[in-house]
Amino acid sequence: MSTDRTAPRAGTGTPAIEVRGLTKRYTKRGVVKQAVDGLDLTVERGEIFAVLGPNGAGKTTTVEILEGFRKRDGGQVQVLGEDPALAGRAWRSRIGVVLQDPRDQAELTVRELVHHFATFYPAPRDPEEVIAAVGLEEKASTRSRQLSGGQRRRLDVALGIVGDPELLFLDEPTTGFDPQARRSFWDLVLSLRAGGTTILLTTHYLDEAAHLADRAAVVRDGKVVALGAPADLGGPGALRPVVRWEADGVTHVERTDHPTALVASLAARLAGPDGEVPGLRVLQPSLEDVYLELIGAAPTALPTTSSAEAVPGLPSDTRSSAVPSVPVAEEASR
Numbered sequence: 001m002s003t004d005r006t007a008p009r010a011g012t013g014t015p016a017i018e019v020r021g022l023t024k025r026y027t028k029r030g031v032v033k034q035a036v037d038g039l040d041l042t043v044e045r046g047e048i049f050a051v052l053g054p055n056g057a058g059k060t061t062t063v064e065i066l067e068g069f070r071k072r073d074g075g076q077v078q079v080l081g082e083d084p085a086l087a088g089r090a091w092r093s094r095i096g097v098v099l100q101d102p103r104d105q106a107e108l109t110v111r112e113l114v115h116h117f118a119t120f121y122p123a124p125r126d127p128e129e130v131i132a133a134v135g136l137e138e139k140a141s142t143r144s145r146q147l148s149g150g151q152r153r154r155l156d157v158a159l160g161i162v163g164d165p166e167l168l169f170l171d172e173p174t175t176g177f178d179p180q181a182r183r184s185f186w187d188l189v190l191s192l193r194a195g196g197t198t199i200l201l202t203t204h205y206l207d208e209a210a211h212l213a214d215r216a217a218v219v220r221d222g223k224v225v226a227l228g229a230p231a232d233l234g235g236p237g238a239l240r241p242v243v244r245w246e247a248d249g250v251t252h253v254e255r256t257d258h259p260t261a262l263v264a265s266l267a268a269r270l271a272g273p274d275g276e277v278p279g280l281r282v283l284q285p286s287l288e289d290v291y292l293e294l295i296g297a298a299p300t301a302l303p304t305t306s307s308a309e310a311v312p313g314l315p316s317d318t319r320s321s322a323v324p325s326v327p328v329a330e331e332a333s334r
C-alpha cells in the first residue's frame with residue numbers, strides 16, 4: 001500500500017485536532033446525562049494518540065463529534081483546521097473513520113465495498129492492496145454478512161484507510177481480533193504513521209496503547225483525567241515498585257524507589273525465626289494498575305498515594321500506608 005511517502009504530512013503548523021471545553025449532554029426520558037463535560041484535547045500532526053477510559057466515559061461521543069457525525073453542545077473544536085460541524089466534502093475526504101458500531105452493508109462483498117468506498121476519495125489507495133494489508137485477500141469475494149466478527153472489523157479498518165486519509169479515527173478498532181490479527185493491525189497502524197497519517201485511537205487494551213501511542217489521554221466522566229506518554233500516565237513514580245508486608249495483624253504497603261533498602265530494613269526489624277518477614281511481597285505496578293487508579297478502580301493491594309502513617313524504623317525518605325489485610329492483586333513475577 002502507499003505508505004512509502006517519504007515526506008510525512010505532519011508539521012503544517014496547527015495541530016491535527018484541537019478541542020477546548022467540549023460539552024455534550026443527552027436527554028433520555030427526562031434524564032440528563034452529561035456525556036462530555038469540558039473536555040480538552042490536542043493531537044499533534046503525525047502522532048498516534050490513544051483515548052482510554054471506562055465504558056460510558058464519553059470516548060465515542062467525543063470521537064463522533066470530531067468526525068462531524070454528532071453535534072456538540074459547547075466548546076471549540078478544530079479538526080484539520082476546520083470546525084467539523086461546518087466542514088464540507090473536501091474536509092471529509094481528508095479524514096478516515098472506523099466507527100465503533102458501523103452500519104451494515106451485508107449483501108456486498110469485501111472487494112465490492114472497498115472498491116466502492118475508494119470512489120468517495122480524490123486520491124484513494126489501491127483497494128486490492130488495502131484488502132491485502134488487512135489480511136482479507138482470501139475473503140475478498142465473501143459477502144460482509146458472512147464474515148466473522150474479527151474479519152468484519154478488519155473490513156471496517158480497510159474502509160477507514162482506503163481514502164488514504166490525513167487523519168484516521170479508530171474507535172476500538174481491534175475489538176474481536178485474535179492476537180495475531182491484532183499484532184498485524186498494530187504493524188499496519190505504525191506503517192500508516194510512518195507515512196505521515198495522524199491517528200486518534202480509542203481502545204480498552206492497555207498493551208495496545210502502550211505499543212502504539214505516542215501519547216494517551218485517560219477520559220473519565222467526560223473529562224481528561226490524565227495525559228502523557230503511556231509509560232508516564234499517572235505521573236512520575238506511578239510505576240514505582242510497591243513493597244507489602246504484615247506487622248501486628250495489619251498489612252502495610254509502600255511505594256519506594258529503593259525496594260532493596262526497604263526490604264533489608266524490614267528484614268532486620270521484623271523477620272521471624274524462619275528468617276522471613278510476614279507477608280512480604282515486592283509488587284511491580286503495571287500500566288493496567290496505573291490506569292485502574294486513574295479511573296478510580298484501583299486494586300486494593302496498591303496504594304493510590306503513599307501519604308499515610310509512617311512506620312517506625314523505616315528509611316526516612318519513604319512512607320507507608322496501612323490497609324486491612326487483602327489478597328495480593330499483582331505479583332512482581334507475573
Ligand SMILES: Nc1ncnc2c1ncn2[C@@H]1O[C@H](COP(=O)(O)OP(=O)(O)OP(=O)(O)O)[C@@H](O)[C@H]1O
Pocket residue numbers: 026027028033035053054055056057058059060061062100
Ligand atoms: N445516543 C445516545 N443517547 C443517549 N445517551 C447516549 C447516547 N450515546 C451515548 N450515550 C451515553 O453517553 C455516555 C457516554 O457514551 P459513549 O458512547 O461516548 O462512551 P464510551 O466512552 O465510548 O464507552 P465504551 O467504552 O463503552 O464505548 C454513556 O453514559 C452513554 O450511555
Ligand SMILES: [Mg+2]
Pocket residue numbers: 059060061100171
Ligand atoms: Mg465507545
